[in-house]
Amino acid sequence: MNKKARWVLVILSLMLVFSMLLPYLASAAENEGPELSSDAAYLYNTGTDEELYGKNEDKQFSIHSLSMLMTTYILIKDLENGKVSVKDKAKISEKAWRAPEPRMFLEVGRKVSVQKLLEGLTIAAGNDAAITTAEYISGSTDKFVKRMNKEAKDLGMKNTEFYTPNGSNDDLSTAKDLFILAKALSDKYPQYQKYFTTQKMKYDTRPGKTVILRNQNNFIYDNPHSTGLKSGWGNHQYHLIASVNKNGMKFIAVTLNASTPSKRSTDIYRLLVYGYNQYQVIQLARAGEKYTDFSVYKSTTPGPSTVAYKNDVNVVTRVGVLKEELELDYSGHSYIVGGTKAGDELGKVNIYYKGKLLGEEPVVATESFERVKGFSAALDSIALVFRQLFDLVTH
Template sequence: MKKRIISGCLVLALLIGGFMGIDRFRPEERSISIVNAKVEPSQKETGLKVDAKAAVLMDATSGEVLFAQNAHKRLPPASVTKVMTMLLILEACESGKINLSDTVTISERAAAMGGSQMYMEPGEQHTVEELLMGVAMASANDGAVALAEHLAGSVEMFVERMNKRAAELDMKDTNFVNTNGLPVSNHYTSAYDIAIMSKALIRFPETQKWFTKWQATIKVGLPGKEKDFGLTNTNRLIKIYPGAIGIKTGFTQDAGYCLSGAAERNGTRLIGVILGASTSKVRFAEISKMFDYGFSNFESVKVAKKGQVQKALKLEKGTPSKIDVVMEDDVAVLVKKGKKNSIKTKVEMKGYVPLPLKRGQQLGELVVYQDGVEKERFPIVAAESAKKASIKDLYIQMMKKII
């Protein structure tokens, strides 16, 4: 017992002597490099040629581009603009700023919008979810404006948020001027940028019940004067292409026929974008052709699940003294069919990181290799928070080891 007490005192003295040092963990000291940008496959590599001004085929999980035609050309997107409008609303619901059940009062400005609409009257009220359904299915311009005003206070402030979010998503060929895509100067985006924001949007499971529903009925009008209004989905892709799950159509004389579409088969989810097709029939035929190419040649390999432990990390001078490092999100990569077994993974940790650590803080990356060549990197994060241990905490930890 005396020996244990003496040992404890020695440990305490050592702790006090070193306590003022920098608190950090000591994983493998390795910096995280940036993967080189990938070449976007064109007609030459794929044999595909799309009858439209621009087109992109993208893996919806990893963001890998499988085909590109004028992918970064700046073009008017028409109502495909509403992908960003819906994304901001759903992200605001996710963060708790607003709720799907919120009541929205329709303004004069919203009710006066032209083009496709729900024909709502100033002063009538709807939930956020009803308006989202109208935007998703019937491309309701009035619904898009009402949602923008509800979240940001005005259309102008909402458009500022649209452009800010576009920058955060690295959408370099995009500038929004309105919420709905009605013709206006300097309102543009690209097929690639639309695929990026569509990828962000369809991670919300709520979208599937709107994007895949063919018809629905809601009540519109002021109290006492309500009437049934039928919503019919503008996206015929969900009727004609097996596995189609969305997303948004668009048309103006300037933009031509546009479409951001998504389809899923056997766990593989793809996004296709068509801009500037000559007819509605052409846009659906061309995106179907892209999807056929993607599903015939590629398959998705699940690498890890959200929350799956990748490493148990010991902390120096931290409490707790050990935390799990986990996947931030589900991880899957796309490979050519028959190449599933070519995928390997490796955990790489950041260098020294000072305490405290926050839950969800990135601590490293899961690196995915195919045939020994790096393919993708995905964040791994702290499963829980950790703080700088007090002298008492450290003494208790060391005494437990001794005892």
């Protein structure tokens, strides 16, 4: 074999080896996570309770106006505990009036409802709203800040230090700590989620003067699956705490210290795509689809009767899991009694994969049943006792 032929053979061999390794190299790169320009980031699947990615997630950074999310958390907590009411009125101080933008344009000496303060925090991201909230709840911003730090400690935010209710260069936290706060808000108070995705609010700064305030978080406009939560900036550094629900895939993503708003958006997009690519949605049934037939007791209408799924039944799994590998287990009544109405829930189907609960979906009656009386009811009562004993033994 001449020298030229040997070189051709070597090159072809190297190309063959490289082509064989390429899938493994690509897989390794994917497992390392997305390439981000932000100084810190964190991604968590709240639907499956899995940590997916971290970059300097425990390193402290100035979080600026993201501090306002803790102020919001405390206000919502006090609303739910009955310590304050949305109808309460808070007096606006000069300190709040002098707050820098963004503001909801509170005017010194006037009063503002707690309802509007809640909107001002979640929608307008108003510095004046945060200061007024702090003064109303604790009497002063200093006292309120002490509570902010106590709440952070109680939540397990180990690397967080608050110095203001509205945010400053001195306020410090980490990507992981901010995730903990965002998750606490989402888990404990889901009914307030609507505020974080509301695009605008109205506020009467004074009689006859109404302002329209736009949501400061551009993420909710750019992502149709957004469920919140908050953007922040300061000293030419841009941050974002984003939550999404895409076909049942629920993620919270945090990025800190992007150099521009566009790079912040790009990083969040890359984080979420990285998360989406690891999961799939399996549809098991549609709303109204038959689950099984149940026997009927103590009713003028004889059984059996069809029992159906109340909602669409979808579960999120890792990519590669087959529908056939999922296990269904029913818990609840295995029969229908007179007096049951169409749509009444009878029990639920629990969905498992390798022993892990992925979800549970209710099943409902598809027709109404009039209760029978007299001798027939007595006979059915006896039959029902034996049915319940049977169910007890078999389960």
